[in-house]
Amino acid sequence: MVKSTSTTGTTKKSWLKKGSWSPEEDQKLIAYINRYGIWNWAVTPKAAGLLRCGKSCRLRWMNYLRPGIKHGNLSQEEDETIINLHHQLGNRWSTIASRLPGRTDNEIKNHWHTHLKKHSFLQGNQAVDNENPSGDHQIDNNQTIEENKGSCGSTYEELQNLWDPELFPMEELYMVDDLGATYTDPGFLVSTSQWGFQENTDTTFASGYDVNDGLWDYLLMEANEESN
DNA sequence: AATGTCCTCAACCGCATGGGA
DNA sequence: TTCCCATGCGGTTGAGGACAT
Incomplete structure (x- = not known):
């Protein structure tokens, strides 16, 4: 029985491997899914010869291995889209990700916390400060819809x-x-x-x-x- | 070069949800 | 209606790289 290589806390099934995926594990998962498709994540790891739980396999596939995933930096357009959608939707990362082809909820969530959060916060404060120092930005019925944007x-x-x-x-x-x-x-x-x-x-x-x-x-x- | 600190992001965990028995 | 199980989601963690001292 293989001992857990967990780097993050304890595990209920000590034989399950945890932590980063090796290229060999990636290949096993890709080969299995290419041949048999995705039909049950619970049995996939055993059938594919992996010492992982189904959840871990699913996450690895969805966030990294599946076709169409974009790797690398997000464009300025994508940044702006994320900022706008987060303003509208809040932390609904999967919904935001569905509007950015090739990007995953996890990637967008990480990117938000590491790059965009501060930017968005500063911009928001600046807009409020410029237009309404009290921070109470309500619709003004004497203004046009254009003038009320952001209200x-x-x-x-x-x-x-x-x-x-x-x-x-x-x-x-x-x-x-x-x-x-x-x-x-x-x-x-x-x-x-x-x-x-x-x-x-x-x-x-x-x-x-x-x-x-x-x-x-x-x-x-x-x-x-x-x-x- | 060695050490400490900060930052990024892949992965994990717990909970929610939905579908089937 | 209830229970169980698989899947999905969002918050959090921690390894490792980058950078500063």
Whole structure:
């Protein structure tokens, strides 16, 4: 029986190997998946001849070995996308990763903590300081939607007051949640009780946080561009 | 060159979720 | 409806490299 080479604490199954993966282990996993595919992570390590748990194999495959994974530094575009999405979604790394082809949630999470967190924090503070030293940045109904970008409101009515019906007819608005579901029911839209206008370089859109049931579900509301 | 400190990122852990029995 | 198991997710850890002294 092979002793654990764990470098991180104890393990329930001492024969399981832990820590960094060797090139030989990578090859075994790749060869097995290429031949048999992914059908059950629990049996994969044994079948592939690996002294790893299924979870470890899955993580290694998903974050490093699977085809299409990009290795290396993230581009400035990717950085900006992560900052924007994190502003909208918070620490929902898998959702953010799904919008960056070839990047994994783990990579984005690490990158955020090591590179982008400070940057984003400083930028956020600077924006608040410049526009509103009190830090209380609320929607101003006397301003246009453009002037209110980056602001937070509290009611659907505020949004209605600001939205330009000529440009984006209210009846043609729809919401898309982060799973891709589309909502057009006005009642559903009205039930969303907090609204904010986001900075966005390409399109004008607003985001809402559905606080029904105590859940802070992110919802993206955007004008149906095809209707314009 | 040796040592200490900081930083990065791969990997682990615990919990949540979803599907099937 | 409940339980069990596999998978997914996000927070955290720690090895190792980079850099400073």
